[in-house]
Amino acid sequence: MLSRLYGSPVLKKVTTGLTGIFLTLFVLVHMTGNLAYFADDTGEAYNAYSHFLTHELGALFYLIEIGLLAIFLLHATIGIQIWLGKRAARPEAYAVYRTAGGASRQSLSSRSMIVTGVLLAVWTVFHLVTFKYGTYYETTLADGTVVRDIARLVDEVFGNPMYAFGYPAMMLLLAVHLRHGVWSALQSLGLVRPTASASTYLVGGLLGLAIGVGFLLLPIAIYFQWA
Numbered sequence: 704m705l706s707r708l709y710g711s712p713v714l715k716k717v718t719t720g721l722t723g724i725f726l727t728l729f730v731l732v733h734m735t736g737n738l739a740y741f742a743d744d745t746g747e748a749y750n751a752y753s754h755f756l757t758h759e760l761g762a763l764f765y766l767i768e769i770g771l772l773a774i775f776l777l778h779a780t781i782g783i784q785i786w787l788g789k790r791a792a793r794p795e796a797y798a799v800y801r802t803a804g805g806a807s808r809q810s811l812s813s814r815s816m817i818v819t820g821v822l823l824a825v826w827t828v829f830h831l832v833t834f835k836y837g838t839y840y841e842t843t844l845a846d847g848t849v850v851r852d853i854a855r856l857v858d859e860v861f862g863n864p865m866y867a868f869g870y871p872a873m874m875l876l877l878a879v880h881l882r883h884g885v886w887s888a889l890q891s892l893g894l895v896r897p898t899a900s901a902s903t904y905l906v907g908g909l910l911g912l913a914i915g916v917g918f919l920l921l922p923i924a925i926y927f928q929w930a
Contacts, residue, residue, distance in 0.1 A: 719782050723885075724885075734917040737918065737921050751850070753850070754844075811879075837860070839851060882907055
């Protein structure tokens with residue numbers, strides 16, 4: 704199976720499509736969870752949500768983490784291989800790019816997929832280290848449960864202007880990546896009819912924008928003390 708995956712361009716595209724859809728669903732759920740921060744002024748809802756994920760789900764949480772890591776690595780690895788294959792097939796880059804549109808949907812978003820993808824991969828590692836393995840504060844919920852005070856850590860991190868504005872910048876890159884990525888994934892899986900190609904590309908762009916905006920609300924609100 705692995706030898707077929709590494710040797711078949713079609714299978715590679717299907718794999719990046721499937722893993723891309725899973726990762727898009729994950730960031731959508733993650734973004735929605737982040738909005739729990741705005742549920743109250745004490746951080747109780749946010750801390751309770753975090754505690755539910757990391758403790759109440761038990762072994763399921765760790766299985767989800769392992770699955771996400773495997774999907775992330777597979778998506779990144781195959782994506783880089785596809786890009787290298789295209790580079791090998793066309794060693795000399797075009798002198799001038801123009802947005803083609805049409806069936807290929809050639810655009811700045813599509814041409815920068817490898818760049819945005821690599822930057823997002825590096826940033827994800829940094830983001831994980833910052834929050835998952837960041838300073839461990841404790842607090843007590845209204846019901847007496849002692850939990851990690853992740854809201855305090857978030858306040859602390861996004862109070863730093865480098866992270867407060869660097870995070871939204873990376874979320875905008877995510878929006879650009881998703882603009883073409885959603886369409887490309889559905890196209891690779893054969894789920895886009897030719898007559899619906901343009902509308903699907905538009906939906907991908909709007910979804911990417913919505914996720915990007917949803918993620919940048921938290922750091923901006925915290926930094927400017929709107930929340």
